[in-house]
Amino acid sequence: xxFPLGALLNGKYILPKNAEKNIKYTCPECNxxxxxxxxxxxxxxxxxxxxxxxxxxYYNHPGESEIHKLAxxxxxxxxxxxxxxxILWMCRKCETMSNGPGxxxxxxxxxxxxxxxxxxxxxxxADVAVLNDGKVRYxxxxxxxxxxxxxxxxxxxxxxxxxxxxxxxxxCKEPESFECQRKHYCIPCTDLVNNEPWLENIPHLPYxxxxxxxxx
Numbered sequence: 775x776x777f778p779l780g781a782l783l784n785g786k787y788i789l790p791k792n793a794e795k796n797i798k799y800t801c802p803e804c805n806x807x808x809x810x811x812x813x814x815x816x817x818x819x820x821x822x823x824x825x826x827x828x829x830x831x832y833y834n835h836p837g838e839s840e841i842h843k844l845a846x847x848x849x850x851x852x853x854x855x856x857x858x859x860x861i862l863w864m865c866r867k868c869e870t871m872s873n874g875p876g877x878x879x880x881x882x883x884x885x886x887x888x889x890x891x892x893x894x895x896x897x898x899x900a901d902v903a904v905l906n907d908g909k910v911r912y913x914x915x916x917x918x919x920x921x922x923x924x925x926x927x928x929x930x931x932x933x934x935x936x937x938x939x940x941x942x943x944x945x946c947k948e949p950e951s952f953e954c955q956r957k958h959y960c961i962p963c964t965d966l967v968n969n970e971p972w973l974e975n976i977p978h979l980p981y982x983x984x985x986x987x988x989x990x
Contacts, residue, residue, distance in 0.1 A: 777836050777940055778819045779844050781808035787847050790818035803832035838918055845916045845936040846891050846901045852948065853881075853889045853904055853914075859950040861932050878951070879930060881912065897926050917955050932956065 780787045781799035790810060793799065799808040801822060812818040821833050832840065852858040861879045886906050893903035895910065902914040913931035915922045922933055932954045939952065 777841060777844060778817055779833055779836055779840055780847060781810075781820045787843070789844075789847060789851055790820050792851065793818065793820075801830060801832050804830035806830065808833070841936055841940060842916055842918045845918065845934075845939040848939050849914055849916065849934065850889045850891050850902045853902065853912075855948070856883045857948045857950060858952070861934075862951055862953045863956070864953065879932075879954075884911070887911065895927065898924060900927060900931070921955070 778790045780789045780802070781793070782788070782802050782805075783793075783797065783799055787802070788799065790812065793810045793812070795810055795812060797810075799810060799820065800806065801808045801820075807823050808820040809823055810818065811821055819833070822830060836844075849858075858881050860881060863877055863879060884906055888905050890903050890905060891901070893900045893905070893910075893913075895903070895913075900910075900913045901916045903910055904912040910928050913927050915927075915931065915933045916936050916939065917933050918936040932952075933956050934952045935955060938949075
């Protein structure tokens, strides 16, 4: 499978589907010239020049970090273009409910939204975040080989498989939905529990940045 890895233009990571010919791009790994191959048969992709003797295998044999980076920027691109419409969320508990096996979360866009890659929040670093007026609206984590292990991110946040994002069969079709991999958390199930009136009588700990500080 040929991964459509990006190249650098003035220090900015550019996806091949957004790149233009006759512009000088460079490989993020070796800084040598990267050639854009964009036609009607194969998906757009970058490659090294034939006479490149650096021995760089960035485009031929990408590692986990390169695929993870590609997935982050591809996801950010879909959010910037407002193509992504919904996140599908499967839950085994929901299978016994009247709404069927799982649910979907609509991605709603607002004027002033901005998309940040590797956004640094309060006690966490998000792969991709949608912000508005300095406030986080959505967070997206890319699951390549390791799951996100902390839950200190503000809801809603989603974990998406890298393979789903960068799959060449879907790459140029601009998918409108992805499936969230947070199987252990379900918004409808959580809402059902949180709305129970008896919970108001239970002492609770304030939740902040993934830890509990003191009793109320």
